[in-house]
Amino acid sequence: xxxxxxxxxxxxxxxxxxxxxxxxxxxxxxxxxxxxxxxxxxxxxxxxxxxxxxxxxxxxxxxxxxxxxxxxxxxxxxxxxxxxxxxxxxxxxxxxxxxxxxxxxxxxxxxxxxxxxxxxxxxxxxxxxxxxxxxxxxxxxxxxxxxxxxxxxxxxxxxxxxxxxxxxxxxxxxxxxxxxxxxxxxxxxxxxxxxxxxxxxxxxxxxxxxxxxxxx
Numbered sequence: 001x002x003x004x005x006x007x008x009x010x011x012x013x014x015x016x017x018x019x020x021x022x023x024x025x026x027x028x029x030x031x032x033x034x035x036x037x038x039x040x041x042x043x044x045x046x047x048x049x050x051x052x053x054x055x056x057x058x059x060x061x062x063x064x065x066x067x068x069x070x071x072x073x074x075x076x077x078x079x080x081x082x083x084x085x086x087x088x089x090x091x092x093x094x095x096x097x098x099x100x101x102x103x104x105x106x107x108x109x110x111x112x113x114x115x116x117x118x119x120x121x122x123x124x125x126x127x128x129x130x131x132x133x134x135x136x137x138x139x140x141x142x143x144x145x146x147x148x149x150x151x152x153x154x155x156x157x158x159x160x161x162x163x164x165x166x167x168x169x170x171x172x173x174x175x176x177x178x179x180x181x182x183x184x185x186x187x188x189x190x191x192x193x194x195x196x197x198x199x200x201x202x203x204x205x206x207x208x209x210x211x212x213x214x215x216x
Contacts, residue, residue: 165189
């Protein structure tokens with residue numbers, strides 16, 4: 001089976017971290033973000049300095065070089081060849097996500113929503129217009145921060161009891177969810193397809209309401 005081409009929508013902490021993991025495993029990754037001032041400044045620094053992946057002492061620090069990051073940071077048209085797309089943009093940005101999917105996403109691609117809240121697919125599907133593919137709800141628990149001082153760095157704080165990306169694998173969505181979960185798990189972050197994502201999402205909503213640091 002051919003290795004899928006992958007896109008990450010969003011160059012914030014979660015998107016950059018997932019992209020970095022996949023790049024380290026040799027995947028062809030496109031990082032696509034909105035044309036905001038903050039995104040542009042962050043990406044300019046990654047083009048110049050590369051990306052450091054690190055965290056507490058138990059997390060090995062490693063560098064993704066600047067040339068690799070320049071190749072990964074891509075325009076929305078890169079979605080035309082991507083088989084799996086992880087959406088890490090916060091939900092207020094879903095209008096932009098829908099426009100990008102509608103204009104550029106490969107027909108039949110799998111889109112995984114790594115966002116807060118419930119009913120992600122129901123919100124995003126109409127925004128994607130006539131685009132045809134699988135949009136899957138996700139439930140992500142992760143603690144990761146991004147800083148560009150002194151250089152662009154993703155700091156991951158592992159918690160084996162919480163770290164997980166769960167993807168809606170109910171019914172006909174099962175195969176696509178399993179493939180998307182296996183890709184992230186193979187890159188080093190726990191992920192799995194689940195038959196009842198709504199229950200997991202409601203649990204996360206309660207978790208976020210009782211935790212000052214949101215999981216995303």
